Amino acid sequence: MVDVERSIVVRATQERVWAAIVDSREFGAWFGAEFDGPFEVGRTTTGRIVPTTVDAEVAAAQEPHRGSPITAEVIAIEPPTRFAFRWQPAPGSDVLTTVEFRLATEGDGVRVTITEDGFGALSEDVRDQTRESNDGGWEAQTRLLSAYLERTPLGRA
Amino acid sequence: MIATLDAAAPVFAALGDPTRLGLVLALGETGPRTAARLAAERPVTRQAVEKHLAVLDAAGLVQSERRGRERLWRVDPVALASAGELLQQASARWDAALGRLRIHVEG
Numbered sequence: 001m002v003d004v005e006r007s008i009v010v011r012a013t014q015e016r017v018w019a020a021i022v023d024s025r026e027f028g029a030w031f032g033a034e035f036d037g038p039f040e041v042g043r044t045t046t047g048r049i050v051p052t053t054v055d056a057e058v059a060a061a062q063e064p065h066r067g068s069p070i071t072a073e074v075i076a077i078e079p080p081t082r083f084a085f086r087w088q089p090a091p092g093s094d095v096l097t098t099v100e101f102r103l104a105t106e107g108d109g110v111r112v113t114i115t116e117d118g119f120g121a122l123s124e125d126v127r128d129q130t131r132e133s134n135d136g137g138w139e140a141q142t143r144l145l146s147a148y149l150e151r152t153p154l155g156r157a
Numbered sequence: 158m159i160a161t162l163d164a165a166a167p168v169f170a171a172l173g174d175p176t177r178l179g180l181v182l183a184l185g186e187t188g189p190r191t192a193a194r195l196a197a198e199r200p201v202t203r204q205a206v207e208k209h210l211a212v213l214d215a216a217g218l219v220q221s222e223r224r225g226r227e228r229l230w231r232v233d234p235v236a237l238a239s240a241g242e243l244l245q246q247a248s249a250r251w252d253a254a255l256g257r258l259r260i261h262v263e264g
Binding site for chain 2: 003004006007010011016017020021030032089095116
């Protein structure tokens, strides 16, 4: 189950968009963060929230969170189509969610699709661990939790 | 948006443990139960179940009430439904972030 999927078409070359996503400095500029090093597969890049430089209103909203830690454990860098990392969806969360960016040309632009999975601890790891101690009742229980999680319309997105 | 996700961290943390997730799901399916009954159905002690229930209680995911000498635990559906709202917030956060990415690469 993919928890969150959003997508947007931007008017730029795929190379440009790719660089804006996998270069940790560029990522930080639009996302609103400052990272201590580059994104590399298998490596956890530490950083902190620093207000975005591209939107003054969002920057003001991020200001109270300046300095909050943010880390990205990079799983995949497949130029120029796929970038994936695991992170804490919120400071202090024990659950790590997996964020994945996919790029594809569309018309004279690039479609950027982002998914975030693992909210509610429904990651494969946890599913497997739980299955072992759960006497096979896990599938029904997964459906139950999914029903709860999907109750709100936008939650299905 | 980030502030709201901050507030939700205990919910993520509470659901992040397989035993606790299993307890929430079991209570959701079967209705109110005692810690002893929950422990009997899984390979953990009653003391361990009580510890996990306390964490879930602190996150607002379960509630308990005394009935005679027993304490019955049940799921708080409002809190669990709020997990769905979190996904909504995460979606909105990415909509906003993708909008900033667009400004960044098109500008």
